[in-house]
Ligand SMILES: Cc1cc2nc3c(=O)[nH]c(=O)nc-3n(C[C@H](O)[C@H](O)[C@H](O)COP(=O)(O)OP(=O)(O)OC[C@H]3O[C@@H](n4cnc5c(N)ncnc54)[C@H](O)[C@@H]3O)c2cc1C
Ligand code: SF4
């Protein structure tokens with residue numbers, strides 16, 4: 149829920165400012181540290197929390213419906229390809245650690261550079277196929293579905 | 309004001325908004341346009357922008373023809389049934405026949421897709437959904453877009469599309485400003501693919517105060533796709549078809565995996581199953597074709613999302629709320645419990661925060677559900693958006709004007725939420741639509757359709773003045789008062805947003821009136837909207853950040869106006885549970901088995917409404 153920044157941990161690097169989709173993490177000009185300038189436009193998406201190199205950002209549930217005293221912390225590691233969460237309940241009865249993979253491959257290396265691919269042929273251009281198709285649709289020799297191949301016709305109006 | 313004008317010229321494909329649709333477009337455009345100049349203009353940072361900023365735990369649209377699971381027409385049938393008959397089946401079929409190739413690429417790129425250990429196929433959450441560890445879904449597709457694009461301009465709020473001064477009704481690029489530097493950016497382009505997403509925060513949200521950002525669709529989904537395209541004169545379709553979501557209360561955590569994978573179910577405060585008792589009356593309202601209580605039981609056809617909402621809303625109104633999600637059984641299995649939590653952490657962290665804050669442990673307590681305020685979008689269980697051409701080999705004449713996913717404005721294409729009549733595309737389908745639009749845009753250029761585009765200096769200068777006007781209004785108006793936010797000369801963007809949300813809620817069928825409206829209410833609402841539009845000329849921005857909010861508000865306003873017009877036009881209750889026309893409480897196939905199409909006149913602001921035929925591809929029942 150809305151974020152806040154711990155004074156002693158933030159060094160003003162601006163990573164959170166760079167990533168926040170809502171444009172609400174800004175650097176305070178006097179303190180030269182980041183803060184949330186518009187908490188009621190925060191989606192608690194945790195993008196800034198994940199991006200902060202010093203774990204300086206935390207989240208305190210929205211004042212209008214979340215009581216104080218809970219914690220949901222996160223560590224995202226691109227090198228290891230994992231994200232680790234820790235959830236602590238207000239009453240202390242639950243303290244959970246959860247881990248998930250975020251990628252199965254080294255970052256970006258397996259995404260093709262389409263500029264280097266062979267140029268599409270005229271047939272390909274004239275067809276309804278996209279890059280890597282038809283192969284990637286079914287990963288077999290089958291072609292693209294058409295109305296004809298699927299035995300379909302379009303009819304106007306209510307008929308069922 | 310010392311803002312620079314920065315002109316990016318000779319662009320071939322300009323992607324406005326790089327969420328799932330826009331990244332798909334930028335990626336694919338490079339393949340069909342090897343030497344074309346591809347540029348992205350994005351309001352946030354494409355690594356974490358749009359509805360998928362926090363990630364997703366499922367890909368909700370995957371056919372699995374590879375595993376012999378479904379064919380595209382099965383998905384068309386499903387989407388049509390869920391939307392009470394109203395979809396562009398040509399577009400839906402086209403999306404469905406390509407979507408698997410996008411998903412298979414995601415796997416190649418490193419997106420962790422879960423597998424069924426027995427079959428080796430992707431792990432299904434439901435018939436159309438597959439489960440993923442999708443925390444990095446957005447950074448991964450952003451990487452693909454970055455590899456293809458010549459330039460990515462992050463932090464540009466696009467405010468207007470540029471129109472060709474040489475030819476009527478042809479797009480010529482876009483303009484906007486940098487939300488950090490304040491600089492004015494002009495993008496002159498032969499084609500534009502609009503992927504600027506759907507609209508949250510146009511109806512009054514249930515959460516207020518600090519929690520006002522806790523909306524279901526992201527608070528930065530500013531209706532820009534609609535605002536931009538409507539202002540450019542593009543025809544829109546199905547804008548009345550807003551969506552209401554049944555979600556976990558307050559946190560709006562998703563329920564899909566809970567229903568489908570964890571097999572949790574709902575009950576009223578007395579612990580009773582309540583849905584089925586509302587169905588006979590509902591069948592009276594919508595007809596047997598759409599809800600056949602006995603037949604449904606035999607055919608196992610899913611009940612349309614809106615009708616399930618209707619049962620929910622009716623049960624609560626009857627005094628038997630709250631509706632609970634029964635999690636206590638499933639959560640006894642530690643594996644399922646973990647999935648339940650991961651599901652939130654992967655796409656709606658706020659729900660986990662809320663349960664931690666309120667000590668709700670779904671293993672020992674069944675959490676409450678609620679129905680949300682309405683949203684306007686086109687890729688989830690609803691199909692608002694631009695009226696676009698379909699592909700040549702599938703579409704009938706009324707639906708085809710040359711280039712796949714091209715709007716009625718030449719050279720202007722759409723993807724994802726921007727395209728109307730294509731519900732149930734979700735993340736993968738939006739990405740796919742972007743790819744389809746990109747191929748078509750390249751072909752449009754190669755066919756010479758963009759020749760001779762001219763953008764006058766006057767157009768560029770006029771837009772510039774318009775964009776910064778809220779800052780001038782602020783400076784001039786503030787001098788008159790001592791301090792504070794109350795000013796007789798202007799309103800600020802937040803005040804404007806509050807007013808918009810109140811009008812939408814009370815006159816256009818928000819949660820505050822139990823999703824009910826009628827002709828009288830809509831007409832009063834439209835009258836108030838007209839006056840609001842005059843006040844919007846006086847919206848004031850203290851700084852560049854507020855200028856962003858001012859333009860988001862203007863886009864939300866235009867989206868809302870269109871929703872009003874469409875809701876007024878469709879004189880029936882097509883989707884009980886999404887909204888009700890109190891003066892026409894029945895579904896009326898005789899007069900309204902049609903798609904609604906609107907156009908706003910660019911000069912006069914008048915709307916023209918028309919009915920377009922609804923074409924069907926597949927029979928009611930599966931063979
Ligand atoms: C909570 C939640 C759960 C979901 N769960 C799932 C799921 O499990 N599976 C699934 O497949 N789908 C899911 N979806 C749906 C999916 O996220 C959307 O269908 C998809 O993201 C739509 O793609 P889009 O490109 O149309 O919009 P978006 O992805 O929202 O992209 C819009 C882009 O436009 C940019 N933009 C907006 N305005 C402007 C402007 N004025 N100028 C420049 N740029 C602008 C935005 O910053 C953003 O980058 C979920 C969505 C939500 C919110
Ligand atoms: S990313 Fe962290 S350290 Fe850097 S400015 Fe933001 S809060 Fe401070």
Ligand code: SF4
Nearest residue numbers: 168190191193194196
């Ligand atoms: S949680 Fe998301 S919306 Fe909130 S400040 Fe951080 S990045 Fe921005």
